[in-house]
Amino acid sequence: MLDTSTFYLILTMAAFLFVATIIIHYHANTDKVRRKKGEVEAYTAKTTQKIAIIEAEIATLKEKKEQLDEEIESLKV
Numbered sequence: 001m002l003d004t005s006t007f008y009l010i011l012t013m014a015a016f017l018f019v020a021t022i023i024i025h026y027h028a029n030t031d032k033v034r035r036k037k038g039e040v041e042a043y044t045a046k047t048t049q050k051i052a053i054i055e056a057e058i059a060t061l062k063e064k065k066e067q068l069d070e071e072i073e074s075l076k077v
Contacts, residue, residue, distance in 0.1 A: 002010070
């Protein structure tokens, strides 16, 4: 059987390794979350920009459609 002091030393070392593993795991996951958050923000900005461009194109196309409708109506008369 192990000496009491040896047993406590092994127990302390195991606890230290356990805490170190938890800290390393926490930091790795924190970095992953930070990276993914940055990716989401970049994708959101890019998507918002695309939506603004498409909405401007829709407005332009609506104006052109109205002009064409007016031309068609003037030709019918």
